[in-house]
Amino acid sequence: MRGDTSNYRDLFLGDVPMMDARAPIEFRKGAFPHTVNLPLMTDSERQKVGTCYTQQGEAAAIALGHRLVSGQVKAERLAAWADFARAHPDGYLYCFRGGLRSQIVQTWLREEAGIAYPRVIGGYKALRGFLLDTLDRALAECGFVVLGGMTGTGKTDVLAQLAHGLDLEGHAHHRGSSFGKRVTGQPAQIDFENGLAVDILKKRHAGHAHFVVEDEGQAIGACSVPVGLHQGMQRYPLVWLEDSFENRVRRILRDYVVNLGAEFVAEHGHEQGQLLFAQRLRQSLDKIQKRLGGLRHQQLAAIMDAALAEQARGGGVEGHRAWIEALLTSYYDPMYRHQRESKAGRIVFSGDEAAVLEYLRRASTMARRPDPGTSA
Template sequence: MSIDCTDYRAIFLNDRPMLDARAPVEFAKGAFPGAVNLPLMNDHERQRIGTCYKQHGQEAAITLGHQLVSGAIKAERIQAWADFTRAHPEGYLYCLRGGLRSQLVQQWLKDEAGIDYPRVGGGYKAMRSFLLDTVDQAVTQCDFVLLGGMTGTGKTELLTQLSNGLDLEGHANHRGSSFGKRATEQPSNIDFENRLAVDILKKRAVGIERFVLEDESRTVGSCALPLPLFQGMQQYPMVWLEDSLQGRVERILRDYVVDLCAEFITVHGDVGFALFSERLLESLNNVQKRLGGERHRRMLLLMEDALEEQARSGSVDLHRAWIEGLLSEYYDPMYAFQREKKGARIEFAGERDAVLDYLRERAVQRG
């Protein structure tokens, strides 16, 4: 049996299942795509052992650990690990640094369940460093172009049709604007960075060295872009996606009203529509200061009327009024200023099919 694996690249490229033996509080702060948390110690046990280590040293802490995780508790945890390893014989286990916790899990699996299961040398810390380096290397070694455009032009939709597109909003589970929250929670910032890094790693593994990114601010909702990447985005060339006001209104109506409402109902059931309505109103209130009092009141009345009609009849027609008003009076002037400011970096502008063709041709020409 191979005791340790340090081929982190192969682990992530092959989507190897991973048993994370860290405590739940550690897992919640950040983990890897597909990892399952089956801890050696729960949060309370970990805290007690940490206190013991500080006060009495390592030997006393280890003794306490064996006392806390013994008997039925130990048997239950070994059973959970054994079930995972049998279901995922191609996987690995890890702890924070590839130290005592993962060694114990590995040893107990062998002694109590007769299962040889490899662990990751260096643990979570080493794999996390590998992924951070993956992003840093891409920033210095690869070619990037930004996809910009007015709100509602369908930038993310276009990006997902490109084999070399990096969907930052998809990884962040957020649409990027003040109205961008989804019905489900965003990942932790570390999880977001890890997902992005694995995406880059897999694309580079098949020969992609030129990437298309949506032009974003430093944060996508609560997720912050890796600083080297964001710094690079201030200089990358741009392609500007265009569409008519009517086309953009219809796309926003679909994405932020029809689809988002359905998403809330799917996730939350009977209270889904009420939560969707609250989210939409909250999003408008979040830009109240920037809108100004009069515009905010006017948009709010239009949105409330639209939500009442949607609740009563299912019709979404009235939503077009506040969407068009918000675009023409708020978002468009802001984006027009951005386009002028970044104009020197724009190497192509056009509607969807033209931009799609240009970006695909650009990737081939620079290959």
């Protein structure tokens, strides 16, 4: 029989399924990959027990909890826990500190469902602490390179081809610009950090000690790059990705028009999806209205509206090239040229996609180290 565990490393490396017995409000604030929230108590029940604990002490709070989770309510929750345990015989359960709530769930599963199901010692707090330590150790022990380039050069495409690439935008579920918001929402900040830490843990386990991240600001949509990483990104070596203007326009058209439009249609149906997609594009342009200036914004909005109308009539997207080209020429390119000039002293290599990939892979091979084991 498997026992309780404090081997957090193997839990994350193995994508082990875990049952989170905390209240839904706790789960929404932050959880881990491959976890399912099957709470012992609802938010309101937890609040009542907490108030009772403050006013009357632990014994009274425990007694109240047992009264609130009894009868049919208890039976339904026990059935859900048992279903999870049977579906995931290799899994574990946890609560906030690995204490009373997970012990109650564990006891009821054993005594009333005949299932001996192990829990994570230390619970959420210990798991979260392990991942924060994983990130801190990587920042202290590993090498990092920042991948920069003009808008549309395909930095994310390059990262996807690198075994040692860390896709911050992917973890944040946001493309990182005023036009970068996706159809579905972003993860909670803690979930973003946890996903990134697990990614680093797995890559270090595979032997990587040198990582590539895209040049990002502090915020990627609603998610913030961890402070230590963002500070490091201001001094790490910089590799600059180059591509032709035409290729950049094509790539932006693919990502921000064709693919984003398809995501909206898949999520909301054709008619509603097209309306919401058009609304999203206009909102994205409006976000930079002050920086564009009133007249330029008005001109670009008119071009965008004409392209959206053409797309609605016949499905063609070529009309969008005009506002993309104008936005690059008058807004993004001058801004990125200034950024490159300010960071010129950190640029260690520049080239097209093939050359950059070769350079970054060669640098990674030279920096590979054995699995750091429990020190990761």
